[in-house]
Amino acid sequence: MGATHLPATEFDGTGVDDQLEAEAEAALGEPPTRMVQLLGHDGTLGEDPVFSAYANRLDAEKLRGFYADMAAIRRFDQEATALQRQGQLALWVPLTGQEAAQIGSGRASQPQDYIFPTYREHGVALTRNVDLAELLRQFRGVSNGGWNPKDTNFHLYTLVLAAQTPHAVGYAMGIQRDQKLAAANATPGQPQEPKAAVMVYFGDGASSEGDVHESMVFASSYNAPVVFFCQNNHWAISVPSTVQTRVPLADRAKGYGFPGIRVDGNDVIAVHAVTEWALERAREGKSPVLIEAFTYRVGAHTTADDPTKYRGSDEEAQWRAKDPLERLEKYLRAEGMADDAFFAKVKADGDELAAYVRKTTHDLETPDIRTAFANTYAEAHPLVAEELAWFEEYSAGFADEASTDEADTDGAANR
Amino acid sequence: MTTMTIAKAINEGLRATLNNNPRTLLMGEDIGPLGGVYRVTDGLIGEFGADRVVDTPLAESGIIGTAIGLALSGYLPVCEIQFDGFVFPGFNQITTQLAKMHARSNGNLTVPVVIRIPYGGGIGSIEHHSESPEALFAHTAGLRIITPSNPHDAYWMIQQAVDCQDPVIVFEPKRRYWLKGDVDTESPGASADPFTAHVLREGTDATVVAYGPLVPVALAAAGAAAEDGHSVEVIDLRSISPIDFDTVTESVKKTGRLVVAHEAPTFGGIGGEIAARVSERAFLSLEAPVIRVGGFHMPYPVAKVEEDYLPDIDRILEALDRALAY
Ligand SMILES: Cc1ncc(C[n+]2csc(CCOP(=O)(O)OP(=O)(O)O)c2C)c(N)n1
Numbered sequence: 001m002g003a004t005h006l007p008a009t010e011f012d013g014t015g016v017d018d019q020l021e022a023e024a025e026a027a028l029g030e031p032p033t034r035m036v037q038l039l040g041h042d043g044t045l046g047e048d049p050v051f052s053a054y055a056n057r058l059d060a061e062k063l064r065g066f067y068a069d070m071a072a073i074r075r076f077d078q079e080a081t082a083l084q085r086q087g088q089l090a091l092w093v094p095l096t097g098q099e100a101a102q103i104g105s106g107r108a109s110q111p112q113d114y115i116f117p118t119y120r121e122h123g124v125a126l127t128r129n130v131d132l133a134e135l136l137r138q139f140r141g142v143s144n145g146g147w148n149p150k151d152t153n154f155h156l157y158t159l160v161l162a163a164q165t166p167h168a169v170g171y172a173m174g175i176q177r178d179q180k181l182a183a184a185n186a187t188p189g190q191p192q193e194p195k196a197a198v199m200v201y202f203g204d205g206a207s208s209e210g211d212v213h214e215s216m217v218f219a220s221s222y223n224a225p226v227v228f229f230c231q232n233n234h235w236a237i238s239v240p241s242t243v244q245t246r247v248p249l250a251d252r253a254k255g256y257g258f259p260g261i262r263v264d265g266n267d268v269i270a271v272h273a274v275t276e277w278a279l280e281r282a283r284e285g286k287s288p289v290l291i292e293a294f295t296y297r298v299g300a301h302t303t304a305d306d307p308t309k310y311r312g313s314d315e316e317a318q319w320r321a322k323d324p325l326e327r328l329e330k331y332l333r334a335e336g337m338a339d340d341a342f343f344a345k346v347k348a349d350g351d352e353l354a355a356y357v358r359k360t361t362h363d364l365e366t367p368d369i370r371t372a373f374a375n376t377y378a379e380a381h382p383l384v385a386e387e388l389a390w391f392e393e394y395s396a397g398f399a400d401e402a403s404t405d406e407a408d409t410d411g412a413a414n415r
Numbered sequence: 416m417t418t419m420t421i422a423k424a425i426n427e428g429l430r431a432t433l434n435n436n437p438r439t440l441l442m443g444e445d446i447g448p449l450g451g452v453y454r455v456t457d458g459l460i461g462e463f464g465a466d467r468v469v470d471t472p473l474a475e476s477g478i479i480g481t482a483i484g485l486a487l488s489g490y491l492p493v494c495e496i497q498f499d500g501f502v503f504p505g506f507n508q509i510t511t512q513l514a515k516m517h518a519r520s521n522g523n524l525t526v527p528v529v530i531r532i533p534y535g536g537g538i539g540s541i542e543h544h545s546e547s548p549e550a551l552f553a554h555t556a557g558l559r560i561i562t563p564s565n566p567h568d569a570y571w572m573i574q575q576a577v578d579c580q581d582p583v584i585v586f587e588p589k590r591r592y593w594l595k596g597d598v599d600t601e602s603p604g605a606s607a608d609p610f611t612a613h614v615l616r617e618g619t620d621a622t623v624v625a626y627g628p629l630v631p632v633a634l635a636a637a638g639a640a641a642e643d644g645h646s647v648e649v650i651d652l653r654s655i656s657p658i659d660f661d662t663v664t665e666s667v668k669k670t671g672r673l674v675v676a677h678e679a680p681t682f683g684g685i686g687g688e689i690a691a692r693v694s695e696r697a698f699l700s701l702e703a704p705v706i707r708v709g710g711f712h713m714p715y716p717v718a719k720v721e722e723d724y725l726p727d728i729d730r731i732l733e734a735l736d737r738a739l740a741y
Binding site: 146177382 | 610
């Protein structure tokens, strides 16, 4: 089943996308890939022959949960940006605009699934119950990770673009082997472990890296239970997605032999539906899936970036009109699923989260470099032991000075 | 005790680890029905099936990257890189991902991936089939690198690499694949710890350190030196990262002179590291500067002139002469 066979719904595309699709059509002589959308910009729910069934599984409580998650992660994003401005974080990677893509997909995963993020997936982290303050360790420079991936099946952030995509496929190949072994050793009547899949996130820029290609070849060759989730936020720092691809990214899946779907990435209901469909398909061993969530990075690439240098504010305004939170709010209110009290509570919870994050960030402890000596290798290593011994002896020579400096050091940590 | 070639010893070692540990699996290009271009995996797919002896797509980054994912999910992948010169498409995965995953996760994750790389020249091959890139990997913390020089070590080292919780690169001296020797499959004996150096020949006047393909050359040079009345100690380094500096230093304290020989270019190579360490640890024992014997600072030359490039007995003897002249 290729992308073009999938149902499509209305979407008033941006100029960028229209141009892309027109070019793809001209180049391939095929109709352009349409986009799955359920929740329109006006907050009304549309029909879809395949995915409405998935949307119908969502009750009011789940939908309110989506809204609360999106609001929480946006508030967290604002707080982290502020912390960076105050010098508490070395860098921040904002996600505003991409909340629906992340909450919708993350909430479609199950605890036994394993997720490989890039570095902007704070919303997905929230859905995996990662303590959000832990995410800040890396950006504060006290850790290169900060959480134990085994606790939540949410892997560490990866800064080398696309490097995590083959890891995801390998992990999925491991799951595949586990399931085969379990099936072979199963005793009748004994409950089976729930089937699992892997989901891996990457951006439109990263889609140009060779690792994405290689991992898709592996995924297809071994039919690995993996879902590739590409957030096409239209920019790779300052380079538009038109420089990364001449065809809709979802269409690339066809070349590897598995389905690709483009979904309105600002429509949390559609993202959730499409991702559930894809993960179910992967868990059942039917095939890998590529999902392209068509969304937009409303703010800067990172706090080190200045988007006014490369893009117009009109483009940003156009996308703000498709805001994922406003859209869902309209729907929830129109259907009588949420009232003022609910939205006030969400706001209050957000402020509480922000206060927690602010406090926890200040308290994040700087590790002793001895932990780096300890963690370079899993097993004892003579060179590390030798250098650590040298370091201890060298440091001991400063012991007297250290005790007089202690007050200053504390001051620096609390600055 | 049985006699076999290095290639066969690795094959038997892989067979043993596949038998002993259901989570071991092999991955690489052409390693299935063909048995690898050097036939090191010969027959294994027939015994263990395609899920455990995986003929991969032609993609080195994909091989290493998916091996990392398999290791994260509890498997023990052994990857074959077809030739030394083709490891570079996978270099990113090895150095930025494989080597660092344990440290980045604050010790929570281990990635026990093994990468086998046939390396070195002397087989009259064409471009990219004769290189010795070990120093490029040794410089990266988080990796371990070993290189057998004889069948007994080859048989045990591959299994020890699989048992190790850290990523291990096994550089296999391809021109010695057909070298025969005794293998004790019952016990590793002195080879129980793969990260140690072995003194293969005792001597009192000078020490020669070599590894992998140059070990037989160093032994032959020591034999020739003995005819001239010089007693030369020969050390097989076996492990390139970590390096067993204790064994090397101890020897130098006894002999006072050190020659380090490897095929890789001298500049920026393992020999320089050993020279620096020995001068730190045994400066007062040294009667002569540490002398390096290695390849030249050039791309590996065409096969017709590789004899001029590769360190041979005479090059090691010349270095010994220089050391002994002090
Ligand atoms: C291999 C590699 N090259 C370059 C970079 C520097 N870099 C960081 S983010 C980025 C743009 C990524 O764009 P995209 O994949 O679309 O993801 P987005 O940040 O937009 O979510 C670049 C070039 C990197 N991290 N890794």
